Amino acid sequence: MKAQITLLPGDGIGPEVTDSARSVLDSVASKFGHEFAFDSQLIGGAAIDAEGDPLPSATITSCKNADAVFLGAVGGPKWSDPNTAVRPEQGLLRIRSVLGLYANIRPVKIYSELIETSPLKPEILEGVDMIVVRELTGGIYFGEKTRDAISASDLCTYTVAEVERIVRVAARLASGRQGKLCSVDKANVLETSRLWRDVTDRLMAAEYPEMKVETLLVDAAAMHLLSRPSEFDVIVTENMFGDILTDEASMLAGSLGMLPSASLGDSKVGLYEPIHGSAPDIAGRGLANPCASIASVALLLRHSLGLEQEATAVERAIARAIGAGARTADIASDGESRVSTSEMTAEIVRGLS
Numbered sequence: 001m002k003a004q005i006t007l008l009p010g011d012g013i014g015p016e017v018t019d020s021a022r023s024v025l026d027s028v029a030s031k032f033g034h035e036f037a038f039d040s041q042l043i044g045g046a047a048i049d050a051e052g053d054p055l056p057s058a059t060i061t062s063c064k065n066a067d068a069v070f071l072g073a074v075g076g077p078k079w080s081d082p083n084t085a086v087r088p089e090q091g092l093l094r095i096r097s098v099l100g101l102y103a104n105i106r107p108v109k110i111y112s113e114l115i116e117t118s119p120l121k122p123e124i125l126e127g128v129d130m131i132v133v134r135e136l137t138g139g140i141y142f143g144e145k146t147r148d149a150i151s152a153s154d155l156c157t158y159t160v161a162e163v164e165r166i167v168r169v170a171a172r173l174a175s176g177r178q179g180k181l182c183s184v185d186k187a188n189v190l191e192t193s194r195l196w197r198d199v200t201d202r203l204m205a206a207e208y209p210e211m212k213v214e215t216l217l218v219d220a221a222a223m224h225l226l227s228r229p230s231e232f233d234v235i236v237t238e239n240m241f242g243d244i245l246t247d248e249a250s251m252l253a254g255s256l257g258m259l260p261s262a263s264l265g266d267s268k269v270g271l272y273e274p275i276h277g278s279a280p281d282i283a284g285r286g287l288a289n290p291c292a293s294i295a296s297v298a299l300l301l302r303h304s305l306g307l308e309q310e311a312t313a314v315e316r317a318i319a320r321a322i323g324a325g326a327r328t329a330d331i332a333s334d335g336e337s338r339v340s341t342s343e344m345t346a347e348i349v350r351g352l353s
């Protein structure tokens, strides 16, 4: 097949992991007989430096015309003065919103070889395999913000329609897995969470009466993720809770460098990105773990291009590289030898079949 893919390398380690994603896509194209055309565009701090805008209009146009978008990472100390009005992260939030990508799918899968790199006990990690579905275009991230000399505010709003559509995505995913859905909110305090819970209860009773539905308050969920992670199948939650809980969940997998994500909406254009940030402290040194980005490529092949066989091949190649002992610094145990970003990528590409 022919596909048009927009690459948004962004900042920090973003360009390095985007190079990894691109090599894997090139290799998939040549092995499986596809033609992928790439268009690299600016976003985040790099776009602020070049154009004074974290999301230039050429970037939006390219993304809208693409079959899929891959994003590395945005942000860094150079642009993080709290008093500047323009921030790299605004580019990411705007592209999610402009493309209508309300469903952020974050799978948490553990490679048995990496169990020792997690700070948690192996017996707790046994069998962990969950997907966190994070609402991505609503909530406090997108509400009105105010600031004066003595106070500040961020408005959190959700509509019934926004909750319904994300819960449907999560329930559909759960029905193809273990059939267990856990909805996370803070209904004991927040009105938006009370709406979230009412809508979820009503929708699940009407549309998925057979499904096992659990509801957790976000503070308890944070604890349960560490005490009984293997009991979760699909977790659905609002934007900010999903942001926080997935960084926590990444430690089950041993490193933030392992978790991919897919941001999807009602059209076929999806945005695929590692959940890790721009890691400015290690940028440009070949230390970044490309696994999260390469696993995001697998999601891109599956969800935007419908190439299931190719997606599985990429996932197997990651597992093979890990199984063969290839380790970037973040997943290496004491005494284990370490490979660079490009060596890890090459090892994964070698295992593609």
Ligand code: IPM
Binding pocket: 074, 075, 089, 092, 093, 243, 275, 277
């Ligand atoms: C993520 C990131 C972003 C978010 C930042 C960079 C704006 O943390 O994708 O999880 O908060 O959504």
Ligand code: MG
Binding pocket: 243, 244, 247, 275
């Ligand atoms: Mg985050």
